């Protein structure tokens with residue numbers, strides 16, 4: 001018995017408000033302000049009704065709507081606990097030995113902001129000096145339960161451990177990701193990530209369990225098998241990278257699978273910024289007939305940002321579990337709200353392997369004004385805007401891959417693409433190779449790309465059609481940007 005969720009005949013799905021949804025979460029989630037009437041199954045009609053409607057569900061409403069002064073006190077209490085724990089952490093004990101203020105004098109956010117930042121390279125160096133975990137552990141090894149590794153696509157992989165308490169932080173963060181997207185006990189979450197040592201799959205699954213949703217792993221499957229599993233199971237929520245959501249949509253279309261008509265009503269994306277890029281988000285929403293939600297995280301930090309149901313193009317910083325700063329990547333000075341800078345994060349809940357003032361390399365624009373969803377947690381406008389090291393300059397225009405993605409996805413009829421950037425930081429030439437949809441004139445699509453770049457950035461790019469299926473497809477982070485130094 002699958003809790004009444006699986007309906008063999010799609011025509012038999014609920015089409016009204018007859019209250020047959022037996023696992024209504026209201027009693028278990030007193031904080032929920034969901035206005036949607038009980039339904040047996042999220043039919044396409046229900047999916048459509050979600051559009052343009054702001055419905056707010058919380059994981060912990062009291063905490064997520066705390067006034068800012070109380071939130072700061074809460075962060076500072078956690079900061080004191082964190083600082084007290086660093087005495088047994090060899091890396092930070094050495095790094096901050098001569099810091100001013102001294103560790104035991106760090107009490108406030110202002111005190112914290114005077115400590116030196118931590119870079120990823122320092123973590124990597126420590127692990128290379130003392131493999132595999134470096135000097136980064138605060139406790140004896142036997143206290144840790146969860147071992148994950150990063151993929152190392154941008155350098156050496158990091159080995160990361162979590163104690164049971166640290167893992168609990170991960171799960172709370174993911175529970176906020178799900179509740180922010182309106183996921184409840186009535187949902188079936190499908191995680192389209194590979195099994196392996198990467199943390200996203202395992203934390204996404206654990207978080208789904210915490211909000212009471214049923215969950216189905218898509219590890220160890222081909223894309224076609226995943227699509228069949230999504231359709232056959234009646235999954236209502238799919239978690240994957242934005243790139244992979246579009247890749248699955250492409251395969252579905254090739255095999256005549258109607259994803260927009262499937263019960264999937266929510267997609268949640270991790271791993272790369274696409275879900276906050278307007279034209280990428282729109283394409284995912286059209287292909288899946290679902291609302292697309294962004295979130296941001298990193299193995300060594302945690303799931304540090306989550307989306308909400310207010311359609312304002314921003315995502316929330318999880319200030320209940322982390323302290324955030326936005327700095328100028330050049331001189332390290334704080335950047336005012338509304339201006340973009342590099343996000344610096346301090347983990348409050350992962351005492352076993354903490355990061356203090358960690359430079360994420362992610363560019364973001366912080367907003368502190370309250371959100372329409374009711375949360376007082378600050379937001380970043382447009383999600384992660386790019387990576388500090390991904391910027392390139394074309395004829396005086398500063399460009400990030402996310403901005404190019406937005407323009408390219410805004411041109412209709414492109415199935416897949418890659419961008420070749422010629423030149424070092426100052427670029428002489430940008431060439432976009434693309435596969436166009438069947439039945440379209442590749443020349444017309446190429447002209448549209450060139451026109452779109454001229455209109456948005458006033459730059460001239462090259463656009464070159466390639467044969468269908470000739471460009472690589474990505475399951476995890478896309479690597480569509482190829483640099484050539486000549």
Ligand SMILES: [Zn+2]
Nearest residue numbers: 308310371373
């Ligand atoms: Zn919000």
